[in-house]
Amino acid sequence: MSRDSAQVRQIELPDRDLLYTLKRSHRRKTIGLKVSEDGLTVTLPARVSVAEADAVVREKAGWVIDRLEKRQARTAPALRGVDGExxxxxxxxxxxxxxxxxxxxxxxxxxxxxxxxxxxxxxxxxxxxxxxxxxxxxxxxxxxxxxxxxxxxxxxxxxxxxxxxxxxxxxxxxxxxxxxxxxxxxxxxxxxxxxxxxxxxxxxxxxxxxxxxxxxxxxxxxxxxxxxxxxxxxxxxxxxxxxxxx
The missing domain is CATH 3.30.2010.10 (Metalloproteases ("zincins"), catalytic domain)
Structure with missing residues (x-):
């Protein structure tokens, strides 16, 4: 995978699948995780293996899913406990x-x-x-x-x-x-x-x-x-x- 290309990967967690976009950067020294409206993006340094990206996503799965769900919740109004919701x-x-x-x-x-x-x-x-x-x-x-x-x-x-x-x-x-x-x-x-x-x-x-x-x-x-x-x-x-x- 070149530094300018990106690929979508899928890993199986205990009770769900998680998709993420994998990118490479010659400027990064460590693996970066970012949750945005486009989902999870993992940026790898040039010489780090894809297997290490999967391992980091699994390790940080709780944090990632929490951020993804909070972002999704913002698109759906939170219940306030009032009539008509x-x-x-x-x-x-x-x-x-x-x-x-x-x-x-x-x-x-x-x-x-x-x-x-x-x-x-x-x-x-x-x-x-x-x-x-x-x-x-x-x-x-x-x-x-x-x-x-x-x-x-x-x-x-x-x-x-x-x-x-x-x-x-x-x-x-x-x-x-x-x-x-x-x-x-x-x-x-x-x-x-x-x-x-x-x-x-x-x-x-x-x-x-x-x-x-x-x-x-x-x-x-x-x-x-x-x-x-x-x-x-x-x-x-x-x-x-x-x-x-x-």
């Missing part, structure tokens, strides 16, 4: 309806078109918005756990694997993770994505119950569960979630 749900935008009641407890219900939050009418506007956002996050985690747990259990049965212990967190760098003890942790933010993409992440993590790495054996298992896994993985990378960022 949009909440992502399985690839759809649901209207946020904020209603007041005489109870201290904030409650959340969902219909086909709305997410309805009832909040204490005695709260001032700032505290009301905070209560709404906190309730939405609790609701998102509970809904994600209820949706994903049976999917993961079904994939585990299909593989002949032990039933996993499933938990849900709000994570920035991973869609999911599987521990050697059979525990699977899923990302609550997935609930905003189409269900077919959630299925892909669940199948991916279930395969890690048997194979912890991303070897050919792992991909053979995943192909058996989901023959179109590559298409879904690409769609997950390219899809912007519905609703506001929160």
């Amino acid at each position: 949009r909440v992502g749900w399985l690839g759809k935008d649901l209207r946020l309806s904020v209603l007041t009641h005489d109870k201290a407890r904030t409650t959340v219900t969902r219909t086909e078109a709305e997410v309805i939050v009832h909040v204490d009418r005695h709260l001032d506007p700032s505290d009301s918005r905070k209560a709404v956002l906190a309730a939405l996050k609790r609701w998102r985690k509970a809904e994600a756990l209820a949706l994903m747990t049976p999917k993961l259990e079904a994939y585990a049965r299909a593989l002949g694997a032990k039933r996993p212990k499933v938990s849900v967190r709000e994570q920035k760098a991973r869609w999911g993770s599987c521990s050697s003890d059979g525990s699977i942790r899923m990302n609550a933010r997935l609930i905003a994505y189409p269900e077919a993409l959630i299925d892909y992440v669940c199948a991916h993590e279930a395969c890690h119950l048997l194979v912890m790495d991303h070897s050919s054996r792992f991909h053979a298992l995943l192909d058996g569960l989901m023959p179109d896994q590559h298409r879904r993985r690409r769609a997950l990378r390219e899809t912007r979630p519905a609703g506001g960022a929160f």
